[in-house]
Amino acid sequence: MIHSLFLVNASGDIFLEKHWKSVVSRSVCDYFFEAVERATEPENVPPVIPTPHHCLINVLRQRIYFVAVIQSEVPPLFVIEFLHRVVDTFQDYFGVCTEAAVKDNVVVVYELLEEMLDNGFPLATESNILKELIKPPTILRTVVNTITGSTNVGEQLPTGQLSVVPWRRTGVKYTNNEAYFDVVEEIDAIIDKSGSTITAEIQGVIDACVKLTAMHNPRLLDDVSFHPCVRFKRWEAERILSFVPPDGNFRLLSYHVSSQNLVAIPVYVKHNISFREGSSQGCFELTLGPKQTMGKAVESVLVSSQLPRGVLNANLSPSQGTYTFDPVTKLLSWDVGKINPQKLPSLKGSTSLQAGASKPDENPTINLQFKIQQLAVSGLKVNRLDMYGEKYKPFKGIKYMTKAGKFQVRT
Template sequence: MINSLFLINHSGDIFLEKHWKSVISRSVCDYFFEAKEKAIEPENVPPVLQTPHHYLISIYRDKIFFLSAIQTEVPPLFVIEFLHRVGDTFLDYFGECSETVIKDNVVIVYELLEEMLDNGFPLATESNVLKEMIKPPNILRSVVNTLTGGSHVGDTLPTGQLSNVPWRRAGVKYTNNEAYFDVIEEIDAILDKSGTTVFAEIQGVIEACVRLTGMPDLTLSFMNPRLLDDVSFHPCVRFKRWESERVLSFIPPDGNFTLMTYQVSSQNLVAIPVYVKQNISFLEAGSCGRLDITIGPKQTMGKTVEGLMVTVHMPKAVLSVNLTATQGTHTYDLATKTLVWDIGKLNPQKLPNLRGSLSMQTGVPKPEENPSLNIDLKIQQLAISGLKVSRLDMYGEKYKPFKGVKYLTKAGKFQVRT
């Protein structure tokens, strides 16, 4: 299925490549580099590109492009999911997925890729199974392997590979039995000048951290599951149970994993947490302009908005800014024409305001393009869609675990049209 995998950094350098079946020349990536040059943002590079002899399927995460070269036609989403599994495995093994970390652990990276893909087809993609075959790196093991010429590959086949529950290893034991679930939602929204919602949807994910002894069978119930659209589950979830009862029934993997992702697309159900009053104007043929932005809480259900940041992509004609902020700090990057206003925690009693003048090139006409205003925020203990976990039940084991659920809302692509 997958013939070659290339890892490309943000500047366009190929720093790692892995081939199955036969070696594909690096020149195949030139088609990808052409598409990257045309894209305004790295996320805007088309995930599927067709070349005369190959298909190029890629993802972008943690400032790294994972680019796969394929010679035959395959389902693109299948390849995209595998590439995300590769990134998740690197994150689980090394704590972060960055160019520096991958280069420092290049031997383990190649060993992982060899086990995850067999002759171009996915084989073992679960961290539980991989950690039994390839030991995670530590200083002592690295020193011993360097002196003895050994590797991180284990001597025995993992028990999970031989069972009907391949995502969970056998014989798991914990002194403290715990199960935590994080409901994380991102808002993608576009607001017009008056603050009216033009487009809004929520992308949600439930991250789980399960450390339970034995082989527990869990059931997770929601108070309002009908509002969820386009759901996607971890392979451990019994889909027929969800279809009939809207209940998540599963034997969990050991450790951290993504239980499910979902979408809430109805604008009637998407509550925008903040409102924005903004006025950005330029003189017809002058050398200055005016900017005035005010942000306040709208539908936060009494929760505090934290990490609030406003990014304004100015026209090329703007040289400098002379602004005053009632809260937070602001910076202007002349090279990228980007104004960043870091507000921090939103105080409902005293709304943050940023206003002042813009200095522009003399004699330059009024800019044709409008500034792009993006917002970044997070709200603790709140799922903006209203999704609530009602209960978690466990079967198959006699002990009583400690359970916890945390909610978090944050901004995805949150844009205000000026």
């Protein structure tokens, strides 16, 4: 299925490559680099790039492109899902998936990739199985391996690989039994100048951390994707999630709420951006405020706007937070922080155009980032969490979070 894998950083350098069959030359990535140059943003690179003899399938995670080289016909989503699973595994092992973390643990990275793919086909992708095959790196284990010349490869085969529940290892024991669930939703929205919603969608996931010795009743959602542990027949019949959880962190499900379901936008943006014809001055005014937050605070607010190329400088006054303007890239960033409903944050001032420059043809697009704790905009709620078959009572916790995905305000 997958012939080779290349890891490319933000500078366009290939810092790691892995081949499962014959070695594919790095020159095949030239087609990928051409697609990156044509893309307006890193996220807009086409996920599937055909070449005369190969097909390149890529994902962007943590400012790293994971580029898989395919030689035969294969479902692209199958490869994309595997690449995301590789990133999740690296994050589980190293805490973060960055270029530095991959380089510092390059031996473990190659061992993991060797176990996850067998002759180019997925073999072991569950974290519980991989951690029994390849021990996670620690300072003590690294020192011992350096002195003794041993590796992180386990001496015994995983106990759960041939089980009916391969995602959970056997014989797990904990002093404190716990189960935590995070409901995280991202809003992708486009807002026009009057504040009306052009389109809005929600991408949601339920992440879990279950540490138990030895599983919710949501509204109808679109495009639900479950972890293999979920008993799908019971979900179809009763709309109840019943599952035997893996040990540790895992993603229970992901879902999508389309714009037809009247997605509520939690914040509003009022703006006035204008450039006078024949003048070297322009006006920039921006105000933010909470809209559908149910009394919850809007935190970690960051506003960015790509101003036209003819803008020379910006002299603005924020009522809250700080702003920066890069005269080279023309990027304006306003770090608002937490929105106070009693005193709405605003950013006002003037912009200077280059000498002799006419009124810019392009209008800037405002991008917004924010987080709202303990709120699910879709209305998803966990009514009850029951556990059967065990005598102990675990500690259970639910956390909700809404944050901005691609949130744009068009002028």
